[in-house]
Amino acid sequence: MAAAAGLLGGALTACGSDGASSRKTEIRLTYATGDETGNAIIKAVTEAYNARSKTTSVRLDPLPAGTDYATAVKTMDATGNWPAIIDMRDTATYIAAKKLAPLPAQVTSLLSDDVYGKAADGNVYTTPMNAMNGESGINIVYDKDYFAQNGLKVPATYAEFIALLQAIKDKGQTPLATAAGEIWPSDQLWKPLAAPVFAEWSDKGGFWNAVTEGKASIEDLREPLERLKHITDTYVLKGWQSTADAQTTTLLVNHKAVMATSSAGIGRLTDIKKVDPEFNAGLFVIPDDEGNLDVLKYSVNGDLAMGWAISAQAQKNKVQYDAAVDFLTYWYSVEAGNLMEKTGGLAPNIKRAGEITRNTSTPGAQDYFDLLKNPKLVWYDNDIESTKFSAFNTFFRQTRIEMQDGQITVDQAVAKAQAEFDKSVKQG
DSSP: OHHHHHHTTSSOSEEOTTSOEEEOEEEEEEEEOOSHHHHHHHHHHHHHHHHHOSSEEEEEEEEOOTHHHHHHHHHHHHTTOOOSEEEEOSHHHHHHTTOEEOOOHHHHTTBOGGGOOOOTTSOOOOBOSSOOOGGGGOEEEEEHHHHHHTTOOOOSSHHHHHHHHHHHHHTTSOOEEOOOSSSGGGHHHHHHHHHHHHHHTGGGTOHHHHHHTTSSOGGGGHHHHHHHHHHHHHHBOTTGGGOOTTHHHHHHHTTSOSEEEESSTHHHHHHHHHHOTTOOEEEEOOOOTTSOEEEEOOOSSSTTOOEEEEEHHHHTSHHHHHHHHHHHHHHTSHHHHHHHHHHTSOOOOBTTGGGSOOOOOSTTHHHHHHHTTOTTEEEEOOOOOOTTHHHHHHHHHHHHHHHHTTSSOHHHHHHHHHHHHIIIIIOO
């Protein structure tokens, strides 16, 4: 806390002609609204910062999540209306366009060295908003009491996962709820199924870069696409096409399904606790054929990188930039970390993480912490160099939904996705 506390006394206020402090400097923080817990954490930390800071006031600017957020950021950029701090998406694109400011050591030195990375120019442009545990948040949340009452176990292999789905169906229950009311939640079931293929390319430059170079192709994803369609056709609760991501919490606690997909990690468990404090939730990651839990490391520089960034527009105003830096130093403090944990999330991996009090009171939270220590957990890289990938990724999600919905076949999905990749990414 010493670093953050010292900064809060800095001269960040607006001054009158006589140099006297007149009011707090106000900066805007733009972020994508996601799960309820994530929103609550941003609100709680911001309110705590505003209450203690004598110099700066942070105004929250929440925007819709998913593709709507990417569109809103593009509009914001086109109108020159950048905030001081932004929850960044399409990072490589905006770095290349010189729309982001380098983050100083004053911020990065507070974090563990392996949770952020430098861009090609040697600068750091984004730092993680929460614990840098990759896509371990993409998992299956389930009803532990139902499992216990019916003699079911968490699957140790992919074959056991399919057997589990079938066993639940045989008992007259719907095995799985998933969502595609907005296209981004469709990743929650897809990514664990595709992870074994992606992991094979982890030490070879990443799968999507290999497709760009002609060393791999969308055809390599045929098996996970077939598995995805089989699960959707056979085991998923009807109406998934119009189901909102957060709605799966209600479906689970109301016993409309025994399991649900999630990308919110421990945040989803917290949401479940709020809806039904007595619901005994657990979570697991879908294993591959060998029983490994293949989980993507977050990219720190690629086009899919996410995290806090400071805009180049704010950098042009020293007072705004200094205020943004000041807020981020508080975000990565022990005090803020404890507040995040109390609010139901996971604090970022700061160098002083040992001083943070971890919250394990939420049912299923221990499953999440155990996952991070599981010997079968395999971290893999899949950085994407192309700044055109985000647009393709949106297209690919929609194509998969069309395939799952029976509008097109697996063959057509493979061909359609490959043609779009060649046009938008490979050819630039």
